Amino acid sequence: MLFQVEMTVKLPLSMPAEKAYSQELQRSGKWHHLWRVADSYSNVGIFDVKDNAELQELVSNLPFFPYMETSVKPLCSNSSSIREDDS
Amino acid sequence: MLFQVEMTVKLPLSMPAEKAYSQELQRSGKWHHLWRVADSYSNVGIFDVKDNAELQELVSNLPFFPYMETSVKPLCSNSSSIREDDS
Amino acid sequence: MLFQVEMTVKLPLSMPAEKAYSQELQRSGKWHHLWRVADSYSNVGIFDVKDNAELQELVSNLPFFPYMETSVKPLCSNSSSIREDDS
Amino acid sequence: MLFQVEMTVKLPLSMPAEKAYSQELQRSGKWHHLWRVADSYSNVGIFDVKDNAELQELVSNLPFFPYMETSVKPLCSNSSSIREDDS
Amino acid sequence: MLFQVEMTVKLPLSMPAEKAYSQELQRSGKWHHLWRVADSYSNVGIFDVKDNAELQELVSNLPFFPYMETSVKPLCSNSSSIREDDS
Amino acid sequence: MLFQVEMTVKLPLSMPAEKAYSQELQRSGKWHHLWRVADSYSNVGIFDVKDNAELQELVSNLPFFPYMETSVKPLCSNSSSIREDDS
Amino acid sequence: MLFQVEMTVKLPLSMPAEKAYSQELQRSGKWHHLWRVADSYSNVGIFDVKDNAELQELVSNLPFFPYMETSVKPLCSNSSSIREDDS
Amino acid sequence: MLFQVEMTVKLPLSMPAEKAYSQELQRSGKWHHLWRVADSYSNVGIFDVKDNAELQELVSNLPFFPYMETSVKPLCSNSSSIREDDS
Amino acid sequence: MLFQVEMTVKLPLSMPAEKAYSQELQRSGKWHHLWRVADSYSNVGIFDVKDNAELQELVSNLPFFPYMETSVKPLCSNSSSIREDDS
Amino acid sequence: MLFQVEMTVKLPLSMPAEKAYSQELQRSGKWHHLWRVADSYSNVGIFDVKDNAELQELVSNLPFFPYMETSVKPLCSNSSSIREDDS
Numbered sequence: 077m078l079f080q081v082e083m084t085v086k087l088p089l090s091m092p093a094e095k096a097y098s099q100e101l102q103r104s105g106k107w108h109h110l111w112r113v114a115d116s117y118s119n120v121g122i123f124d125v126k127d128n129a130e131l132q133e134l135v136s137n138l139p140f141f142p143y144m145e146t147s148v149k150p151l152c153s154n155s156s157s158i159r160e161d162d163s
Numbered sequence: 164m165l166f167q168v169e170m171t172v173k174l175p176l177s178m179p180a181e182k183a184y185s186q187e188l189q190r191s192g193k194w195h196h197l198w199r200v201a202d203s204y205s206n207v208g209i210f211d212v213k214d215n216a217e218l219q220e221l222v223s224n225l226p227f228f229p230y231m232e233t234s235v236k237p238l239c240s241n242s243s244s245i246r247e248d249d250s
Numbered sequence: 251m252l253f254q255v256e257m258t259v260k261l262p263l264s265m266p267a268e269k270a271y272s273q274e275l276q277r278s279g280k281w282h283h284l285w286r287v288a289d290s291y292s293n294v295g296i297f298d299v300k301d302n303a304e305l306q307e308l309v310s311n312l313p314f315f316p317y318m319e320t321s322v323k324p325l326c327s328n329s330s331s332i333r334e335d336d337s
Numbered sequence: 338m339l340f341q342v343e344m345t346v347k348l349p350l351s352m353p354a355e356k357a358y359s360q361e362l363q364r365s366g367k368w369h370h371l372w373r374v375a376d377s378y379s380n381v382g383i384f385d386v387k388d389n390a391e392l393q394e395l396v397s398n399l400p401f402f403p404y405m406e407t408s409v410k411p412l413c414s415n416s417s418s419i420r421e422d423d424s
Numbered sequence: 425m426l427f428q429v430e431m432t433v434k435l436p437l438s439m440p441a442e443k444a445y446s447q448e449l450q451r452s453g454k455w456h457h458l459w460r461v462a463d464s465y466s467n468v469g470i471f472d473v474k475d476n477a478e479l480q481e482l483v484s485n486l487p488f489f490p491y492m493e494t495s496v497k498p499l500c501s502n503s504s505s506i507r508e509d510d511s
Numbered sequence: 512m513l514f515q516v517e518m519t520v521k522l523p524l525s526m527p528a529e530k531a532y533s534q535e536l537q538r539s540g541k542w543h544h545l546w547r548v549a550d551s552y553s554n555v556g557i558f559d560v561k562d563n564a565e566l567q568e569l570v571s572n573l574p575f576f577p578y579m580e581t582s583v584k585p586l587c588s589n590s591s592s593i594r595e596d597d598s
Numbered sequence: 599m600l601f602q603v604e605m606t607v608k609l610p611l612s613m614p615a616e617k618a619y620s621q622e623l624q625r626s627g628k629w630h631h632l633w634r635v636a637d638s639y640s641n642v643g644i645f646d647v648k649d650n651a652e653l654q655e656l657v658s659n660l661p662f663f664p665y666m667e668t669s670v671k672p673l674c675s676n677s678s679s680i681r682e683d684d685s
Numbered sequence: 686m687l688f689q690v691e692m693t694v695k696l697p698l699s700m701p702a703e704k705a706y707s708q709e710l711q712r713s714g715k716w717h718h719l720w721r722v723a724d725s726y727s728n729v730g731i732f733d734v735k736d737n738a739e740l741q742e743l744v745s746n747l748p749f750f751p752y753m754e755t756s757v758k759p760l761c762s763n764s765s766s767i768r769e770d771d772s
Numbered sequence: 773m774l775f776q777v778e779m780t781v782k783l784p785l786s787m788p789a790e791k792a793y794s795q796e797l798q799r800s801g802k803w804h805h806l807w808r809v810a811d812s813y814s815n816v817g818i819f820d821v822k823d824n825a826e827l828q829e830l831v832s833n834l835p836f837f838p839y840m841e842t843s844v845k846p847l848c849s850n851s852s853s854i855r856e857d858d859s
Numbered sequence: 860m861l862f863q864v865e866m867t868v869k870l871p872l873s874m875p876a877e878k879a880y881s882q883e884l885q886r887s888g889k890w891h892h893l894w895r896v897a898d899s900y901s902n903v904g905i906f907d908v909k910d911n912a913e914l915q916e917l918v919s920n921l922p923f924f925p926y927m928e929t930s931v932k933p934l935c936s937n938s939s940s941i942r943e944d945d946s
Contacts, residue, residue, distance in 0.1 A: 600720060602720070602722075602729060616765065617764070617765045620765045621765060621767050624766070624767045624768075625767060631731075631766070631768070632763045632765055632766040633687060633689070633760040633761065633762065633763055633766070634760065634761050634762065634763040635689075635758050635759070635760060636758075636759040636760065636761045637759070640758075641763055642689060642758070642760065644718075671722050671723075671727075671729070672722070672723040672724070673720040673721065673722060673723065673729065674720065674721050674723045675720065675721065676719045676720055676721040676728055677704070678703065678704045678707045678708060678719055679711070679718070679719040679720070680708050680711045680712060681711075681718070
């Protein structure tokens with residue numbers, strides 16, 4: 077189940093701890109995409125989790141979470157999408 | 164080059180004309196992802212275009228464009244992303 | 251999995267069709283609570299659904315959906331809550 | 338009488354003092370529900386109090402109150418709700 | 425129990441039906457004060473009701489309610505107020 | 512002449528200095544009402560002053576003024592009010 | 599006593615009725631200044647009135663009032679101003 | 686050419702340096718009016734300058750400029766104004 | 773003197789009348805730049821005018837002005853710019 | 860490809876490091892225009908870059924970037940513009 081999470085943090089995001097944690101989640105398939113919003117401190121992530129609780133757990137364990145502003149949107153597949161699984 | 168475009172339109176999005184147009188762009192690789200924001204009239208699209216002009220052209224030719232509220236964010240790859248091409 | 255959905259519609263909400271549809275969902279356990287925000291046209295609903303797609307389906311099939319402004323918040327259990335299942 | 342109170346605090350909410358205070362109110366029936374908004378520092382509480390003064394007293398005595406942003410909505414029963422007491 | 429309700433309606437508020445209804449509530453003690461916000465279409469009312477449900481009932485029965493934007497604040501006595509009953 | 516002033520201050524309002532100052536104004540008839548907005552740090556005051564300058568003077572001399580966010584609305588009597596003087 | 603009133607109306611403001619009414623008030627000294635905000639439909643007026651009630655009366659009798667968005671700020675003299683009467 | 690500039694600063698504005706600087710500009714005719722917004726930390730100034738650059742220079746040299754929030758509106762004469770020069 | 777004006781209109785901007793009018797101003801040097809904000813109905817224009825009154829005149833005579841939302845920012849040269857005239 | 864970037868920083872922008880960096884980009888053709896928004900701490904820049912990634916790189920390497928609020932708009936040529944390349 078997909079969630080779009082925009083994370084804004086006024087610190088250089090790609091610190092070792094943050095990078096390692098997020099790459100591990102990406103490899104596990106929980107974190108499908110991670111883009112930087114050009115010219116800002118924001119990043120857009122597409123998470124694929126079992127339920128809300130897992131989203132809460134994964135995001136709140138980001139090392140930078142205490143310094144982040146986050147906004148979340150629950151996504152679901154669109155009947156016009158040509159992707160089967162919409163990963 | 165990726166852009167995230169959120170499109171809100173108070174009409175059932177998946178009308179034939181709209182669906183055909185968007186699926187053609189998806190097959191062409193210009194429109195990577197199309198999700199519905201659950202419980203709302205908004206959709207999130209990830210476009211992959213040559214430049215701003217192409218983005219303007221593709222989105223403004225959506226049949227529903229005159230009835231849409233859109234907000235665009237230019238994306239770029241994030242140093243923590245494990246995806247090479249970040250499609 | 252719980253979602254809080256605030257639904258604002260400038261029409262008398264409890265029209266027969268709307269009432270029947272929402273009460274059926276309540277009996278089925280999908281819609282736990284439905285309160286009116288005093289002195290306004292807003293209602294707060296607590297939904298218990300399988301995933302985002304089901305939320306999208308249930309809410310967008312409300313007869314008044316085309317006339318509604320909605321805002322959704324994904325909820326999860328709080329470690330301080332004394333309720334086991336947090337219904 | 339029900340109030341929905343959203344409480345946002347940039348500190349780990351479930352500190353012992355906070356947890357004990359809120360669980361005591363929940364057992365007393367004053368605080369019906371306590372959910373976490375997934376992926377954020379916000380919590381949603383449903384309070385059942387005698388009047389506004391009691392709401393003011395209960396919430397302002399939360400140990401974290403000085404660090405909280407709160408927004409309150411007075412709720413009342415909805416004619417479409419199937420719950421008698423709407424707890 | 426007091427509520428401050430700001431009511432904005434783009435119609436001349438003091439139409440006979442509206443005036444009669446509001447004056448009856450004022451005489452009954454349910455509606456303590458009614459002021460006009462100078463130079464605007466807004467009015468501020470101080471209601472004294474039993475509970476949220478009564479507030480909902482009194483305000484939603486205003487003839488102009490369907491055309492009104494309302495915002496409500498639950499009030500309670502302030503320890504610095506010299507008024508006993510704070511009417 | 513009446514003004515509604517909402518005063519928000521993140522400090523316990525009823526400190527001796529603040530209380531004494533506000534009660535003196537209340538006794539003098541300059542400050543008709545003082546309510547607390549339940550569950551928040553805001554207070555609503557109804558001032559009765561000669562002119563804007565007096566409002567500026569009375570409010571800016573509140574001990575907590577430097578820490579306050581204020582918003583002011585000029586009020587005037589409403590033709591539907593049953594109160595003569597609308598105190 | 600001075601009030602700054604910004605009036606925005608999507609109609610050509612200087613229609614005969616509007617012009618006559620406003621110029622009469624200007625000659626009477628009630629309306630000190632009337633400027634156009636360049637490149638918009640907004641106008642800024644500085645009114646000099648006895649009290650809030652007079653402000654309400656003068657502005658609400660503008661022929662275009664029903665089509666106007668207004669925002670009002672009560673002004674008072676500034677200790678740094680070199681103007682005695684601050685007209 | 687007139688500009689309306691609203692300046693908000695959480696410090697007592699009329700400190701000697703600030704007062705002297707602003708009064709000098711007022712005497713020079715560059716700064717026509719300076720009012721206090723009652724009950725707040727905001728002031729409204731009407732500047733008469735040659736061009737944008739001069740506005741930038743005059744305002745940014747206010748001693749308190751680094752602590753100020755400013756919002757500027759370019760004004761021009763209104764065809765309904767009875768003032769020739771609209772000072 | 774430069775002004776940045778953002779013009780949003782929900783109509784195809786480049787209608788003959790609009791195009792002719794704006795191109796005439798561009799040739800006259802009054803309108804330096806005109807860009808489209810990609811994927812939206814907004815355009816950004818950089819105007820070079822004598823004073824505010826001329827800005828008001830030029831923009832309010834755009835055929836689509838009655839249907840436009842505009843926001844204006846007065847620009848002035850930046851000490852870091854390498855352009856002499858900053859056209 | 861053009862981007863309009865508004866950069867607001869509460870520090871004197873034209874510090875040597877910042878000035879040198881921005882002038883080098885201007886000479887290279889990457890940064891077409893740099894204006895100051897009169898009477899504020901904001902600057903408007905028009906960048907001409909290969910893609911979003913280059914925008915991100917150029918702007919985030921501004922010495923003051925950590926202290927900046929930025930908002931970016933992707934621009935594209937307007938069919939009414941008389942400029943061929945729209946630099």
